[in-house]
Amino acid sequence: MITLAEVESIEGAPGDFQVLVRQHPRYVDMDKCIACGQCAAKCPKKVDDEYNAGLNKRKAIYVPYSQAVPLKYAIDPRYCIFLEKGRCGVCEKVCPSGAINFKDTEKTRTLAVGSVVLAPGFRSFDPKGLKIYSYGETPNVVTSLEFERILSATGPFGGHLVKPSSGKARTEPKKIAWIQCVGSREINRCDHGYCSSVCCMYAVKQAVMARDHSSGDLECAIFYMDMRTQGKDFDRYMENAKRNGVRFVRARVHSVAPPQHGEDLSLRYARQDGTIEEEAFDVVVLSTGLEISPEVVALAEKLGVPLNADHFVEGDSFDPVATGKPGVFACGAFTGPKDIPHSVMEASAAAAAATESLAVARHSQTHTLVLPKEIDVSGQPPRIGVFVCNCGINIGGVVRVPEVAEYARTLPNVTYVEENLFTCSQDTQDKMAEVIGREKLNRVVVAACTPRTHEPLFQATLASAGLNRYLFEMANIRNQDSWVHANDPDAATRKAKDLVAMAVAKAALLTPLTQTELPMSRNALVVGGGIAGLTAARALARQGFPVHLVEKSDVLGGHGRRLRATWRGEPVGERLAALIAELEADPLVRIYTNAKVAEVEGFVGNFKTVVTADRQSHAIDHGVAILATGAKEYKPREYLYGQHPAVVTQTELDDLIGSGDPRLAGATDVVFIQCVGSRNAERPYCSKVCCTHALRNALAIKAASPDTNIYVLYRDMRTYGLREEIFREARAKGVLFFQYDPEAPPVAEASGDRVRVTFRDHILNRPVTVDADLLALAAAVVSDAENGLAQFFKVPVDGDGWLLEAHQKLRPVDFATDGVFLCGLAHYPKPIDESVSQALAAAARAATFLARDTILVGGVVSWIDPARCTGCAGCVQVCPYNAIAMSEITGMAEVNPALCKGCGACAATCPSEAPILMGFNNRQLYAQIHSALAA
Amino acid sequence: MTLKRMTFLQHLLDFMGLAGRLHLEWISSAEAQRFVATVTGFTETIRRLGPSPLRSAALRRYDNISAAPVPCSGPASLQPPAMPDSGIQIANG
């Protein structure tokens, strides 16, 4: 990890780049810094804390925020008194590990790499230039980023909702307004024509959270043009917010007037019908958009990566992470404004794309660690070694460590006790390994910091000394003790003793646990031959893994076959044909059409799936599976669909446009109705693609016959991100837009060959009737989940029928079950570029498993004691990983250690304690409890 | 699952007359303030509830029974069982 660094230049060609990196001095030795915080506590220089949007202060020596990785301090040379004036140096004096190095200098280095991924991110739009919102003039107008910090537990007010103007009094606001599209969808004042995609959702979230944090009944109002909550479960969240009292006002805010008398801010806004309103709020949040910072633009220029007019990477829907420079890839907000799940998908996609050409070099630079043979400790009485850590003064400054060490000597089974300044330092590790051998220790307890960060290190030391790595226990006397009770050394010392006694009590009962290696099949199974499935299959094949591709119909291509063009205008047919041709020619890819999955068993690395294709059965051994089963178009029951020939869906309209249907050429009036079958009670989700799709078709009709009137009846136009350009173009070309209310939807009646559509003009507020030659319905995207595949792979499906990923934000292509991944429409409606990203991401995640020779099974997993199991299957139901099954032979439950993640849900459920979580078994836990209560 | 079990147990303990001594809250590692507020609040609750009645109740019970058997007019089976004088360890004592 190279921090504080900038890329100066990239030379060479894909597969052989030389990257010149300039690293700024940190002035703190990362190897020595233990992040104890003494330096920052004593540093006399206070500066604005950028992380908290300048709402509070930090010191000149600092970590940006508490979860920063690496957790190492840095000196900010802009402010450091010593670096500026040569005096002070307090941090150097107080640092217990001598980590301060004022002589640190800037370094440059050249890295040899095969591919480059650019993920420089975005910055929040600065509304200071927009005078109309009074931002910067009055403290109670804040940006959404500032408000985010106000709500945060690690923020300036500790998570309390505070009106910024109230100072030390910390009074709560009573009424907050959010103004959407500040610095987005705006070409007059800030030249950001695009939609920032994420602000609608974060504003709703902030309003809900603000109400949660408020002690009273906080009034929240969101002023918006279109609510763009097109993501998975976002609409549901918004509807919930509405029900729970968040007010949504469709209005463009004209201005925010600073307080005249009192503290209230006055909002002037125009309603849709043109009436002007004025309303008072005590805090106004500006939902600022995303933009690419000038530094990033400069970097792109330096590297020769072409950007579009909005400074985002010029993209390609079928290659969404590529840049104009071969071998250089981009992801995240740099390729267009996007939310977290999409960014995470793109990040994995970039990893997939960047490693395709490097696959041949895989494992060429890895080293294998050789460990000594494990000592057999069975039958030996416990000989516990206790290592108590001072952590510099982190622990030792509060807890009287010598006293704790002395106490540890009195505990049963303890044969060796040692006190260290830093137990985690390399020399201590060497010494620990030596002590284990010399003192014949067979259990080790380290009383120090958290196992979360340090357990693997100590376990490795045990392994290097020939002890099983599970004969180790940690007592966290830092995070749980010295940090908490910093002002009470006596109590902290007592607690440290208790914690050590508990760890020793458990350690005496530890047993060695084994991990077995299972072979890993290198084959992948991809279910679904649409764009997502094809892309995933191609990505894996390019990585060198054999792929079995299963398609239920007789041809590959899925929905892509019916689409004319992407929103960027790329011809889908051509690109799809090229993709299919590449796969058909690839010897690593085996394609099964007219096929379906009939049977699945096994687990990651060792799946056995039976696929039936053309009445033949194929047994496939595979290591991973990617589910890309797609979705289908809703068959509308609304608006005379199926009853009148002039009513079609948008996909059918694609066909009409593609074939140059004469009905279109002669049409004078065409009506589009959006949200048909979406965002209703039955399907409370947004189908995401229809707004853009409809506008693409509108533009195609206008291009062929500019005089055709096109009426788009919509609820919210969701042309998110750079798609907003299409919306602007459509308006410029004369497409007419009418917003309708779901309570009063348009009415369609047959009128001879035409369809008479009646709707309300939202500006004139009176009914309008159009006799349309053609009525095109934006039909919902509907899950195709009835195929039962989810049950085969034991993966969850949500209430709307979409496959449910492991984590909606951070693990968007994984399931809780290892080795099964998802992508494409089966996950949620999405346009082609996002499907391709997700497919690449799924391939990248799958490759992380396929690249291994073996998988390790065992360790901290559950085991069911047959002597206690009554076969009630209670544990089977509560296992979140489907790792437990009933044995048909014994009638008892059995754990598959390859699937078990050691969560212990089974152990907590069984009244007979039949499931035993190895390494955390009940005997060990009871011993800890008894030890804690005995003190 | 934890939520289900703990909520159930809270109701059951309330039925037994032991309300307020069990509390469940989800606090992430980033929510130090909330953790402090919760622990402080819970400590304060426990302090106001006073020491566990279990201890004193157990002692009172044995005192009464061994010192003065209460007369009973009902069927024999309803009388408190006789307690031997020795050999009893007091629960939670």
Place this chain on the structure above:
Amino acid sequence: MDLKFVPSICSYCGTGCGVLFEVLDGELVGTLPMKTHPVNHGKLCIKGWNLHEHVNSPLRLKHPLVKTFGRFTKVDWDKAIGVATDRLKAVIAAHGPDSVGILVSAKMTNEENYLAQKFARAVIGTNNVDHCARL
């Protein structure tokens, strides 16, 4: 599949609670209190509830055993009684009859217990005789 329910009386103490044995394929698998028994009205104490455990216990003595050189060895009844007689005689001769105590059990019938106390008093000549269910 032979399931029988056998009513009986608990042999643990003198109360005489009614029990019901659940016998599956000739194996005693459970003990239940007899609901309608006038003594216990469907209730039992922990000993009564576990009568079947006693019968099925692997620790149960099924043969006479004699301890020689610190180890138990299986012998026939004659031999066992012979050893007991010889050793008791030796002890009484050396230390007098009061050096012997007899402990009997509720697992035996009333008649057997009667015989045991007779044996203690009339044969051995001691009053050291006691019974586990002496409530």
Place this chain on the structure above:
Amino acid sequence: MTSIQQQVHTWLEEGRVDIFLAYRMVEGHPLPHAFTRERIDETDTLVTGPARYSLEKFATHIASRYPDAKIGMVARDCNQRALNVLQVWNQLKPGQVDTVPVNCCPSLLKPHADCSYLEPKPAGHVKLERGQDPNQSLAQADTLPRAERFDRWMYEFSKCIKCYGCRNICPVCFCKDCSLEHPDLIGTGHLPPDIPIFHLVRAVHMAGRCIDCGLCEDACPAEIPLRLLYRKVNAIVKDLFGYETGSGDTLPPFSILGDKPTMSPQPLLAVSQE
């Protein structure tokens, strides 16, 4: 021959069941009896019995030894509920037990269930003064002041002689290894058992299982009002999760993970002491 005797006779004869559990009179006592095809004439002596034993528990013993046995039994409502629960918990296969439903004496508390044991017994004043009245309703038990509730329940628990009768007789207790004998959870070697842990552990394990048959209270030599306690357990499960224990349709709430949580944790107790 009564109609039930006739029906059982036919079932055995036709092979609908291999064994039929009901009662017959033995020396004046109604005792459970297993009727079989081999001794089919015994069906003449079949009675449904004024006494009540946990026939379903015998059925599980048969089923564990003969997994394919077809078992018949007379079933009151409580027997039926127990069968439902035992099926949910995999101790009996669905359809393995065929029942002849019988009605039982009406009761004020549960008009459709056999609650004969609830015949009001004269309660000694000791009991009313210090313990919990077994005949009171849940609502009554809930309205006692908190401190009194506590004292009365602890008094009840203190009577326990740890005979394990409540567990042994329970038709839905089938664990091989019982938590009530767990040396780390329940203190050993003293009476009464750890208060209130012993009884609360059992109460918690009854959640989603107790079919409110009352056999435990019936078997308790110390007359602890266990049925009242477990009725509360069932009421909590019903209030919180909408689960009707004994209906047997679905798995109980503690054995399924459920979807996204719809509950929220209870707030800290605002201490307003009664």
